[in-house]
Amino acid sequence: MTTRHLPTLGGHPQEFGGTLRTDNWWIGPLITVIVFTGFSVYVTWALFQGEHYYTDPYLSPLYSPVLFSKLDAAGAAPLQHVWIGEWPSWWPNWWFLPASPALLILIFPLLFRFTCYYYRKAYYRSFAGSPPGCAVSPGNRPHYKGETGFLIFQNIHRYALYAALCYVVILSYDAILAFFKDGQFGIGVGSIVLTVNAILISSYTFGCHSFRHLIGGRSDCMSCGKATVQYKAWKGASWFNSRHMLFAWLSLVWVGFTDLYVRLVSMGVIRDLNTW
Numbered sequence: 001m002t003t004r005h006l007p008t009l010g011g012h013p014q015e016f017g018g019t020l021r022t023d024n025w026w027i028g029p030l031i032t033v034i035v036f037t038g039f040s041v042y043v044t045w046a047l048f049q050g051e052h053y054y055t056d057p058y059l060s061p062l063y064s065p066v067l068f069s070k071l072d073a074a075g076a077a078p079l080q081h082v083w084i085g086e087w088p089s090w091w092p093n094w095w096f097l098p099a100s101p102a103l104l105i106l107i108f109p110l111l112f113r114f115t116c117y118y119y120r121k122a123y124y125r126s127f128a129g130s131p132p133g134c135a136v137s138p139g140n141r142p143h144y145k146g147e148t149g150f151l152i153f154q155n156i157h158r159y160a161l162y163a164a165l166c167y168v169v170i171l172s173y174d175a176i177l178a179f180f181k182d183g184q185f186g187i188g189v190g191s192i193v194l195t196v197n198a199i200l201i202s203s204y205t206f207g208c209h210s211f212r213h214l215i216g217g218r219s220d221c222m223s224c225g226k227a228t229v230q231y232k233a234w235k236g237a238s239w240f241n242s243r244h245m246l247f248a249w250l251s252l253v254w255v256g257f258t259d260l261y262v263r264l265v266s267m268g269v270i271r272d273l274n275t276w
Helices: 027-047 107-114 117-128 150-179 189-206 208-214 229-241 243-268
Strands: 066-069 082-085
Touching: 027 243, 107 150, 107 189, 117 208, 117 243, 150 189, 150 208, 189 243, 208 229, 229 243
Parallel strands: 066 082
Antiparallel strands: none
16 A cells, blocks of 8 residues: 655745745845844944943944943043933942943843844844745744744834934934034034934834834824825835835944944044044
8 A cells, every 4th residue: 555645735845944936035034144143243342342432523323322421431421421420339340241331221222123023024034044034934943923922022112112213313413413523513424424323223213113103003094184294294104114124224234333433433543534
C-alpha cells in the first residue's frame, strides 16, 4: 500500500524563508538589521558618554532637553540651556550609571520609535522573522497574534505620541537657537544640520498612524466637510503618513548624524564653518 502525499496548502514552501518569490526579498530585512543595529550601538554608546554633547550654539538632539548638567564635564551644556539646574548630588556614583543627561530623557523618543507601527513591521521581519517578508514562510515559528499577549506593551505607542509631539517643539526650538551665538544671528553648518533634524523628526511624527487617527479617527466622513480645519489637517497628516517609512529611516539616521556632528565639533576633531 502506497502513501499518498497531500499537496501543501496553497502550494507554498513551508520551511523558514521558503517562498515562490523570485526577487531579492531578503535585501530589505538585511538593510534593516544593519541600519537598526548600527543606530542602536551608536546611540547606546552616546547615551553613556555624558560629555561633548554641546558646542555653542549647538545641542545634540540625543541630550535635549537637558534637565541637569554636570558643568565640569567636557562639552557639557551651560546653565542657560539647562531646564532645572546643576547635576544633583543624589545621583548614584556607579560606574555603569554615569552622570549623563541623556539617561533622563532618551527613553521617551526611543519608546515612540520602538512601538511605532512601521518599525514593528520592520524589526518583526528582520530580527524575529515573523514573517521574514510578504509571501515568505516563517517556518515553524509561532504565528503572530497581534498585540494581545506579551506584545501588549506595544499599545503604549498612542500615548508615547504625546511625548513625541513635545519633542517636535523642543527640537524645533533648539534649531532656532542654533542660529544665534552670543546674541548674534548667524548661520553655520551645525545650524543647517539641526534644522534638517527638526524637519525630519517633525515629518516622521506628523506621519504617525496614531497622529492621523487623533485628528480624524472618530469621524465617519472626513470629506463631508472639506473646508474644515480638521479635514485639511487630516489631509496633511495623510500626506506624511504615505511617506512614513521614508521619514522613519531618514530621521533615524539623521538624528545619529546630528549627535555625531555636534560631538566631533565639541571635541575639536572637525571645525564648524559659520558666519560668526
